[in-house]
Amino acid sequence: MKLEKAAAQLEALGNPTRLQLYRILVRAGDGGLAVGSVQGKLDIPSSTLSHHLKRLVDTGLVTQERQATTLICRANYPGMNALIGYLADECCADAACAPAVGKALA
Amino acid sequence: MKLEKAAAQLEALGNPTRLQLYRILVRAGDGGLAVGSVQGKLDIPSSTLSHHLKRLVDTGLVTQERQATTLICRANYPGMNALIGYLADECCADAACAPAVGKALA
DNA sequence: ACCAAATTTCGAAAAATATGGAAATAGCGT
């Protein structure tokens, strides 16, 4: 994981609307959710939603798959884990300490 | 953890300079690092560094403690864990699946 | 009280982000 990519993903999640959107997809699990279904839950204009969704897809946090006219969106769990790992993986590398999370994930 | 707080923390980490800065502190461990030491590693103007640092402190990701004229900065590990937990904790809540990370941290 | 070092605040300009209405596009059923 490169710093730039991690930062882009964190920034993508760092907007309340997008974070809410992402969490909806995380909750939805492997089945995913159609863009329209997400819109129903968020109650924001479709163009705004599309922008936010694009950001999550572009940064690799969400994947999309067409099913007829609807687009199914899914949280990219491996991507999420890589990001979390990145945050923790060098925990205390320069000092001895009880790792908070990092090694537990290794 | 409230959505707004999590988003603010993620946004704080979502800037390459701040992420780098945060990781430097994460690596430093409990001993922390003086602002000046961090500046030496990042090579950015002190005023810019101060702004970024303030953002991390304001969002609760970093703590500071005075030691004479220098300010020691430390990554707030429990804070980091809370944030990571927030990202994962409702993983697949609406669907059965093998949790990627969430339950492993519980 | 004064000086030096460390860090923050002020102020200001350039760039990026967030938002949403309106128009365009994509895919399917008929």
Add this chain to the structure above:
DNA sequence: ACGCTATTTCCATATTTTTCGAAATTTGGT
């Protein structure tokens, strides 16, 4: 081909963020 629904792109605007020089502030030593 047409119409319908789902979704994106275009465009514009308001707001926020990023950046950093210069000035101010804080703290401790003498």
